[in-house]
Amino acid sequence: MNPFIQSKVMTAEDVANRMPLQGTIATSGFTPAGYPKVIPKAYAARVEKEKLAGKNPWFNLYTGASTGDELDGVLARTGCMKKRLPFQSTPDVRNRINSGEIDFVDMHLSHVAHYIRDGILDPIDVTIVEAVDVSSDGRIWLTTSSGMSRTYLHHAKEIYIELNSRPPIELKGFHDLTAPEQPPHGRSVPISRVDDRIGRPYVVVEPDRIKGIVLTDLDDSSGEFKAPDENSVLIAQHILEFILFEIKKDRIPKEYLPFQSGVGNVANAVLSCIAKDSRFHEIEMWTEVLQDSIFDILEVGKLRCASTSALTFSKAGHKKFLDDINELRYKFIIRPQEISNHPALVRSLGIIAMNTALEADIYGNVNSTHVAGTGMMNGIGGSGDFARNAYVSIFMAPSIAKGGAISAFVPMVSHVDHTEHDTQIIVSEQGLADIRGLAPKKRSEVIIEKCVHPTYKDAMREYTKDSFATAKTKHTPHNLHKVFDWHIKLIETGSMK
Amino acid sequence: MNPFIQSKVMTAEDVANRMPLQGTIATSGFTPAGYPKVIPKAYAARVEKEKLAGKNPWFNLYTGASTGDELDGVLARTGCMKKRLPFQSTPDVRNRINSGEIDFVDMHLSHVAHYIRDGILDPIDVTIVEAVDVSSDGRIWLTTSSGMSRTYLHHAKEIYIELNSRPPIELKGFHDLTAPEQPPHGRSVPISRVDDRIGRPYVVVEPDRIKGIVLTDLDDSSGEFKAPDENSVLIAQHILEFILFEIKKDRIPKEYLPFQSGVGNVANAVLSCIAKDSRFHEIEMWTEVLQDSIFDILEVGKLRCASTSALTFSKAGHKKFLDDINELRYKFIIRPQEISNHPALVRSLGIIAMNTALEADIYGNVNSTHVAGTGMMNGIGGSGDFARNAYVSIFMAPSIAKGGAISAFVPMVSHVDHTEHDTQIIVSEQGLADIRGLAPKKRSEVIIEKCVHPTYKDAMREYTKDSFATAKTKHTPHNLHKVFDWHIKLIETGSMK
Incomplete structure (x- = not known):
């Protein structure tokens, strides 16, 4: 663990206490892989406490796609999730969408980055991503998914990282992270073969925007594989x-x-x-x-x-x-x-x-x-x-x-x-x-x-x-x-x- | 008029008599500009005659988009139009679609070329396009629209041309004709500015596939322009x-x-x-x-x-x-x-x-x-x-x-x-x-x-x-x-x- 990481380490509760009680949270995670697993639980506990204390906490949750119950489930059960996008598959989120409690924006996954960049969606207060490594110059190596992480990191006011030692460090190098050139006059994305690489294996952010790093050691909670019927x-x-x-x-x-x-x-x-x-x-x-x-x-x-x-x-x-x-x-x-x-x-x-x-x-x-x-x-x-x-x-x-x-x-x-x-x-x-x-x-x-x-x-x-x-x-x-x-x-x- | 054109000149009736009585006709024309204007009428007359003689003529009509009554109207009124695609706006076509007589395939205009190239649609027997000029080496300069003409010309068994002297010969040079590279490993279309040119100003076909040229001198029948209400x-x-x-x-x-x-x-x-x-x-x-x-x-x-x-x-x-x-x-x-x-x-x-x-x-x-x-x-x-x-x-x-x-x-x-x-x-x-x-x-x-x-x-x-x-x-x-x-x-x- 490098000195930069050491200097940022804190507990999930520390992070939860620094997060806003009203605002927009964006996270890593895609169908359900590579999502944060401990900060949401700590934040949910704080939200419930503040609600009991008569405050009016609420938050929007943006992800890549569906995530695990450790993120979507615990946050939905607070009853304070106001808006959710762009995809979900967690029973407690689904039920609250269908009762009319949660506003769900059901979007083409390819559209989300454009809506974030252009400020069409509410701006992001906090981005939380799961990573296998972080460097002192602000490079972040993601875990088992890429999803929206790069864009959410670029557009967040504050960044928190769950540094997970369970996924292999060898994931460094699997990612190819970039964004299309923007209009007007953006050239087409220069990929003509499935394995063309055109980006970086990490996301780069200004290091001082990383406000805290929580150490974890947890698997994605993916289901068992069923043989086809x-x-x-x-x-x-x-x-x-x-x-x-x-x-x-x-x-x-x-x-x-x-x-x-x-x-x-x-x-x-x-x-x-x-x-x-x-x-x-x-x-x-x-x-x-x-x-x-x-x-x-x-x-x-x-x-x-x-x-x-x-x-x-x-x-x-x-x-x-x-x-x-x-x-x-x-x-x-x-x-x-x-x-x-x-x-x-x-x-x-x-x-x-x-x-x-x-x-x-x-x-x-x-x-x-x-x-x-x-x-x-x-x-x-x-x-x-x-x-x-x-x-x-x-x-x-x-x-x-x-x-x-x-x-x-x-x-x-x-x-x-x-x-x-x-x-x-x-x-x-x-x-x-x-x-x-x-x-x-x-x-x-x-x-x-x-x-x-x-x-x-x-x-x-x-x-x-x-x-x-x-x-x-x-x-x-x-x-x-x-x-x-x-x-x-x-x-x-x-x-x- | 060059000798090649002279050698191919015939009347609309000549063309009509050479066209199949059952088959697929593809034409130039896009919303309604640059469509053939005299061969359809002659073909419709022949179809009606053969129908009276107890034969069973039918045809499909493929265009770029909508065309004029001289094409869509006269052909629909024969009662022998079986299939029409990808777009139309002529009352006699519309009415026969809605009575159940004509099978209309309502397609995204960008999809048609792919369906033609891959033989998903019935193959084209005859392609008729309107042109301002034709050369002896098979170059065809289109008139006021491009639409599907290039693809229809490439995939037709036989080609007929209406050489129209009414549109200005200066239209030579307005067109930029090409097709995207095909999968797998087709590169993206290299256009990053609205006026980038990446193709040719004409379509090239094997000259012997041009079976006849009909001389015309007619405007597109576009409506009057109405001031906005x-x-x-x-x-x-x-x-x-x-x-x-x-x-x-x-x-x-x-x-x-x-x-x-x-x-x-x-x-x-x-x-x-x-x-x-x-x-x-x-x-x-x-x-x-x-x-x-x-x-x-x-x-x-x-x-x-x-x-x-x-x-x-x-x-x-x-x-x-x-x-x-x-x-x-x-x-x-x-x-x-x-x-x-x-x-x-x-x-x-x-x-x-x-x-x-x-x-x-x-x-x-x-x-x-x-x-x-x-x-x-x-x-x-x-x-x-x-x-x-x-x-x-x-x-x-x-x-x-x-x-x-x-x-x-x-x-x-x-x-x-x-x-x-x-x-x-x-x-x-x-x-x-x-x-x-x-x-x-x-x-x-x-x-x-x-x-x-x-x-x-x-x-x-x-x-x-x-x-x-x-x-x-x-x-x-x-x-x-x-x-x-x-x-x-x-x-x-x-x-x-």
């Missing part, structure tokens, strides 16, 4: 067949295009299937989160390189990462979310984007965020950054949920995150619908035929027939009287059936 | 005040950012107001269509340069263009729509995008295309290409239409073209709502307060109150029972009141 494997198989078909048709080059893969079971299943399938050879990943499934690809020698904004591994995955860290330094690259999710790079690199839909409708509109139109699940995250500009954009969803009480395919989605203009391929375990270049009515035929669960097919066909008969104009037939009947039934009876 | 000027004033405020806040640089401006009255009013307002100095345009209002800016010496995909002038505007054509050669640059609308360039140049909304809802979702959820107006055009990636994205709409029978602001839009994540500023003649960084409920307060017409304000407030009270989850409160009541009333009674 049967439906996820079926979805993955449909996607693999589609990619092979597109290669045969010369629409995807033989060396493939870089893959982006959302978070979760289905995304993991796709990568596991690529690892096992002898028809697939070396691939590249350009994505925002790497999960355990990357090791399936690595173990069979099929990963050329992977660009991400976070490493989100289970305990077992983390061990594999540690075992091979010196080799993986040349395979993995961790970027700010403004770069990993940059629409221009997604377009020019020609990404194959694979994201999960909460529900999709018969015309190809996709809902990624809202349950029955009004309740927030997690947020749009990076799905819009990727899907809108991808070379091939795939949305995936099991056709039914809750034992069949919910159909993921509905007459009209109750909230639109990705429009009919942006969706290309929609897949369920039933099959794959390629809706590129189709007019709405043709799309509805393909989606019903290929994706809808058999128990909902007749009802869906009846809806389209009725809509075509009753709509005065028939480009996108709908019966506005009945369009949300399935959702209303779900709200009122617990089932769409 | 009172509401358009009010909307424009709100936008100007906003831009000046953003400059004061250091969010827009003092030299501004390039402006993109949609088609129509309101867009024209904004440019006219910039021309007249002494607080505004020189500007740059990065847009897809230049209309007469550009001359207001030029005449006061306030235009530095303008990049577009089409020149759509009235007769009076066209005269101004001719008068100054040798100077304008250094101010205007005409690009393929794949470049003018390229999301990466829109992001890196930092565009101020201004587009018209058909309707917007209280949470900031925007409908640009569908009347009452089912009927197509014109299409999304370039609005998604620009709005999604702009530095500042502004949607504009008069708060009411049809003498107050329709409110442009509704509880939930009946079709989503731009999601809540993409919209930033919404303006009506009533005022301007800045919804950046706001949670949904805050957005609804600002939009109702600033934009909704007074006659609809109470009803809207009642809707939000009822939604908040009845929704089980309250991130985006809605009452799904009532969400489309205004639209249903409109369909059934002709008024939302």
Whole structure:
């Protein structure tokens, strides 16, 4: 530990006592990797104490994306979280968003840095990041995620650091930190290969802005890795067949295009299937989160390189990462979310984007965020950054949920995150619908035929027939009287059936 | 006229007789400038004759964007147009889309070239473009628009040209024609200033693929230019005040950012107001269509340069263009729509995008295309290409239409073209709502307060109150029972009141 760090060391309670009781806190952390783990708890304790003392504490929380309960959970439970952005997946935050207590700003992850730089969002009072090392000249080496940290550090009035000795010091060098040149006359980001490095492995700040360093020794609280279930494997198989078909048709080059893969079971299943399938050879990943499934690809020698904004591994995955860290330094690259999710790079690199839909409708509109139109699940995250500009954009969803009480395919989605203009391929375990270049009515035929669960097919066909008969104009037939009947039934009876 | 042209000259009827009776026709033309004007009429006559003779002719029509009645109208009226893309604004096409006769694929204009190159759309049998000159080595100089012509020429089995002597031969040199490098490993498009030239002023094809040239002498049938009405000027004033405020806040640089401006009255009013307002100095345009209002800016010496995909002038505007054509050669640059609308360039140049909304809802979702959820107006055009990636994205709409029978602001839009994540500023003649960084409920307060017409304000407030009270989850409160009541009333009674 260098003398600079020694001079800044304090306890989490010290930091909590110096933080403002009303203001905006920005932190490291991305889906959930590399977030601060001890200062939030101490700050929450202070906030609760001051509330009991009759004061009126409140704070906004800005992060990269979702974080752990040690940050999001403890802070939400104070009841003093006023605004939260840009993404979350913690039950106590979600519940308070949906009760109307917390104002949640559900943003494209690539937009956050611009909004911070331009002062569109409330200014940041305190930025807290997790780091593996800090130098006396103000260089900060981040841990398992990059997310928004660079921008939040640049724009904070005061900086606190959780110096965590648990993540390997060898993370120094994994990051590639920079920001795009700004308009007017900003040149395009000069990345044309997945592993191009254009920035620095650390963030630099004025050393006197670092007001305190708290020493920790804690893992990210990532969940256990689950083996893909049967439906996820079926979805993955449909996607693999589609990619092979597109290669045969010369629409995807033989060396493939870089893959982006959302978070979760289905995304993991796709990568596991690529690892096992002898028809697939070396691939590249350009994505925002790497999960355990990357090791399936690595173990069979099929990963050329992977660009991400976070490493989100289970305990077992983390061990594999540690075992091979010196080799993986040349395979993995961790970027700010403004770069990993940059629409221009997604377009020019020609990404194959694979994201999960909460529900999709018969015309190809996709809902990624809202349950029955009004309740927030997690947020749009990076799905819009990727899907809108991808070379091939795939949305995936099991056709039914809750034992069949919910159909993921509905007459009209109750909230639109990705429009009919942006969706290309929609897949369920039933099959794959390629809706590129189709007019709405043709799309509805393909989606019903290929994706809808058999128990909902007749009802869906009846809806389209009725809509075509009753709509005065028939480009996108709908019966506005009945369009949300399935959702209303779900709200009122617990089932769409 | 060079010998090569002479050797290819034929009549429109000759061309019509050589064209297939079933297949895909692609043409030049963008909103409506530079489209073929005589071959379509001859082909329509042949199609109708063959239909009467018991044959089964049909064709798909691909263009850059909207065209004139001489192309879209005459072909639609044959009743044999099967598929149309990517945009249209001709009554006979619109009506047949909405009756269910024509399959319309409503696409982002920047996506078309990719879909053509990759063979996702039906292959092109015949491409017809309008040109001012053709050389014996296969160079083709386009007329008043670029649109999709370069790509359609490259991918056509057979090429026919309408050589039009009416547009000035000096158009040679206005175009900058190229395509982005393709994935994988395509580098970004190397444009960092609005007037950077990176391509050729002509398209090159193998000369023997040019099967015939028809000589014409006809103007584009563009409408008369209307002076902005009172509401358009009010909307424009709100936008100007906003831009000046953003400059004061250091969010827009003092030299501004390039402006993109949609088609129509309101867009024209904004440019006219910039021309007249002494607080505004020189500007740059990065847009897809230049209309007469550009001359207001030029005449006061306030235009530095303008990049577009089409020149759509009235007769009076066209005269101004001719008068100054040798100077304008250094101010205007005409690009393929794949470049003018390229999301990466829109992001890196930092565009101020201004587009018209058909309707917007209280949470900031925007409908640009569908009347009452089912009927197509014109299409999304370039609005998604620009709005999604702009530095500042502004949607504009008069708060009411049809003498107050329709409110442009509704509880939930009946079709989503731009999601809540993409919209930033919404303006009506009533005022301007800045919804950046706001949670949904805050957005609804600002939009109702600033934009909704007074006659609809109470009803809207009642809707939000009822939604908040009845929704089980309250991130985006809605009452799904009532969400489309205004639209249903409109369909059934002709008024939302």
